[in-house]
Amino acid sequence: MNLHEYQARSLLKQAGIPVPDGEVASTPDQVEAIARQLGVPVVVKAQVHAGGRGKAGGVKLADDPTKAREHGEAILGMAIKGLLVEKVLVVPAAEIASESYLGLILDREQQRPVFMVSAEGGIDIEEVAASTPEKITRLAVDPRYGLLPHQAMSLAFGLYSDFKQVRAAAKIIGQLYDVFMTNGASLVEINPLVTTPSGEVLALDAKMSLDDNILDRRPDLAALRDLSAEDPSEVEARNAGLSFIKLEGNVGCVVNGAGLAMATMDLVKYYGGDPANFLDIGGSSSPEKVINALRIITRDPAVKAILFNIFGGITRTDDVANGIVVATRELQVSLPIVIRLTGTNETEAIRILDGAGMTALSDMDQAVERVVQLAQEAA
Ligand code: GDP
Numbered sequence: 001m002n003l004h005e006y007q008a009r010s011l012l013k014q015a016g017i018p019v020p021d022g023e024v025a026s027t028p029d030q031v032e033a034i035a036r037q038l039g040v041p042v043v044v045k046a047q048v049h050a051g052g053r054g055k056a057g058g059v060k061l062a063d064d065p066t067k068a069r070e071h072g073e074a075i076l077g078m079a080i081k082g083l084l085v086e087k088v089l090v091v092p093a094a095e096i097a098s099e100s101y102l103g104l105i106l107d108r109e110q111q112r113p114v115f116m117v118s119a120e121g122g123i124d125i126e127e128v129a130a131s132t133p134e135k136i137t138r139l140a141v142d143p144r145y146g147l148l149p150h151q152a153m154s155l156a157f158g159l160y161s162d163f164k165q166v167r168a169a170a171k172i173i174g175q176l177y178d179v180f181m182t183n184g185a186s187l188v189e190i191n192p193l194v195t196t197p198s199g200e201v202l203a204l205d206a207k208m209s210l211d212d213n214i215l216d217r218r219p220d221l222a223a224l225r226d227l228s229a230e231d232p233s234e235v236e237a238r239n240a241g242l243s244f245i246k247l248e249g250n251v252g253c254v255v256n257g258a259g260l261a262m263a264t265m266d267l268v269k270y271y272g273g274d275p276a277n278f279l280d281i282g283g284s285s286s287p288e289k290v291i292n293a294l295r296i297i298t299r300d301p302a303v304k305a306i307l308f309n310i311f312g313g314i315t316r317t318d319d320v321a322n323g324i325v326v327a328t329r330e331l332q333v334s335l336p337i338v339i340r341l342t343g344t345n346e347t348e349a350i351r352i353l354d355g356a357g358m359t360a361l362s363d364m365d366q367a368v369e370r371v372v373q374l375a376q377e378a379a
C-alpha cells in the first residue's frame with residue numbers, strides 16, 4: 001500500500017525527524033486560508049501516489065496567499081502520470097542550500113533493508129542513478145542487530161562535511177530505520193533532505209510504501225488507505241477475499257494458491273503468451289469466489305481468453321466447477337475458457353462441467369498452450 005506524502009510526513013514526524021508542518025486542502029479557498037495562517041512563502045504540493053510531481057508542475061512555490069490560491073486552482077484537478085489530484089499539501093517553504101537523497105528499501109535479493117544515500121538529491125535523482133550510479137552509496141542493514149551507530153555516521157559523512165550536519169543526518173538516518181521497521185515498510189524515501197542557509201537539516205518530501213501484511217495488525221495504518229487512488233479492480237478483489245494484481249497481457253488467469261498462480265504465469269510466458277493478471281482464489285474456494293473472480297477478469301477489455309488452473313487439495317474441484325458453470329451463465333461470458341483441474345473430487349467436477357457442455361483438461365502444459373493459442377487467435 002502506498003501512502004500520500006502528507007501521511008508519510010506525519011509518520012516521519014512521529015519518529016522525531018524534522019519535517020516542516022503543513023496542512024492538506026481540497027479547494028483553492030482552503031489553500032489560500034492555510035497560506036494566510038502559516039505565513040508566506042509556501043509550497044503547494046499535489047498529493048498523488050506518484051513521484052516526479054515537481055517536474056510535472058505539481059509542486060509550486062507561492063510568495064503570497066493569492067498566488068497560493070492560483071497554484072491550488074491549477075494543481076487541484078490536474079492529472080500526474082494518469083492520477084487525478086484531489087488534495088494538495090500546503091507547507092511553509094524552506095530555504096534550500098543543498099538537496100540530498102535518503103532512501104531505505106527492502107532488498108529481496110539481499111533479504112535486508114538497504115539504505116541508498118546520495119549528496120546529489122532532488123528532482124534529478126533518477127538521472128544520477130542512471131548515469132553516475134557511483135554517486136549513490138548503498139548499505140545493507142542486518143535486522144538482527146539493527147542499524148549500528150557507526151553505520152549511520154558513515155552514511156551521514158557521505159552527505160555532509162560540517163560535523164553538526166553530519167550528526168543531524170545520522171540521527172535522521174537512525175529514525176528513518178525505525179520508521180521503516182515499526183511500520184512494515186518496503187520503501188521510505190526522503191528526497192530532498194535539505195540543508196538550509198542557517199545550517200539546519202530538514203526533510204522536505206516523504207514517500208512510503210507499506211507491506212499489506214501489516215495492515216491487519218495495525219488498524220491505524222490500514223486507515224491511511226486511499227481507495228480512490230487505487231486500481232478499482234484490485235480494490236474489488238480485496239473486498240471479495242481474492243489476491244489479485246492486474247497486469248498488461250491478454251490471458252486471464254484464475255488459479256488457486258499463490259505458488260501455482262506464479263507457476264501458471266511463468267508457463268503462459270513460456271508458451272509465448274502474456275498473463276492479464278495474477279489471481280489467487282485461495283484454498284477453500286466457494287462458487288461465490290469464482291463468480292467474483294470471473295467478474296473482475298472479464299471487466300478488463302484486454303482479456304481475450306481465460307484459463308482456470310485448479311489443483312484440488314483443500315479446495316474441492318467440484319465447488320470450483322459449480323462456480324464456473326454458474327458464473328459463465330450469470331455473466332454471459334463470451335470469451336473462450338480453458339479449464340484445467342485435478343485433485344479432490346475431480347470426477348464429480350468433470351461430471352458437472354460435462355453437464356454444462358464444458359470440458360476439463362488435466363494436463364497443465366496442454367491447458368496453457370491451448371489458452372495462449374486461443375488468446376492469440378482472438379487478438
Ligand atoms: P517530487 O518532485 O514529487 O519528488 O516533489 P518534491 O516534494 O521533492 O519537490 C520537488 C522539488 O521542489 C524539490 O526537489 C525542491 O527543489 C522543490 N521544493 C520542495 N519543497 C520546497 C521548499 O520548501 N522550498 C523550496 N525552495 N523548494 C522546495
Ligand code: MN
Nearest residue numbers: 122191192205
Ligand atoms: Mn521528492
